[in-house]
Amino acid sequence: MPPTPTRPGSVRPAAVVNEDIRALWRDTRVRLSAEGRAALERLYEEWVAAVRAEVVKAA
Template identity: 45%
Template sequence: MSPYPNTSARVRPASVVNEAIRDLWQRSGGLLSPEDETEYQRLLVEWAAAAGTSVRPAA
C-alpha cells in the first residue's frame, strides 16, 4: 500500500482524519502494532493533505 493518499479520491476534512487518528491510538492502548503504525503513517499523510501542510519524518 502506498503511503500517499489517492489524489483522485475525495479528501476527508482534517477533523475527521484527526478523529480516526485518535481512535487508532485509543484502540491500540498507546502501543501501535506494525499494522497500526502503517495505518497511522497513512492517516498522518491524509491529515496533512486535508490540513494543507506537509509531514516530514523526524531526522
C-alpha cells in the same frame, strides 16, 4: 481503525481524519502493531493533505 475509503482525488476533512487518528491512538501506553503503525502513518499523510486542502480553500 482503518480510514474511511475515499474516491481518488477526494479529501476528507482534517477533523474527520483526526478522529480516526485519535481512535487508533486511544491509549498511548499501548504499543501499536506494525499494521497499526502503518495505518497511523497513512492517516498522518491524509491529515496533512486535508489541512493543506482546507488552507487552500480558505485562501
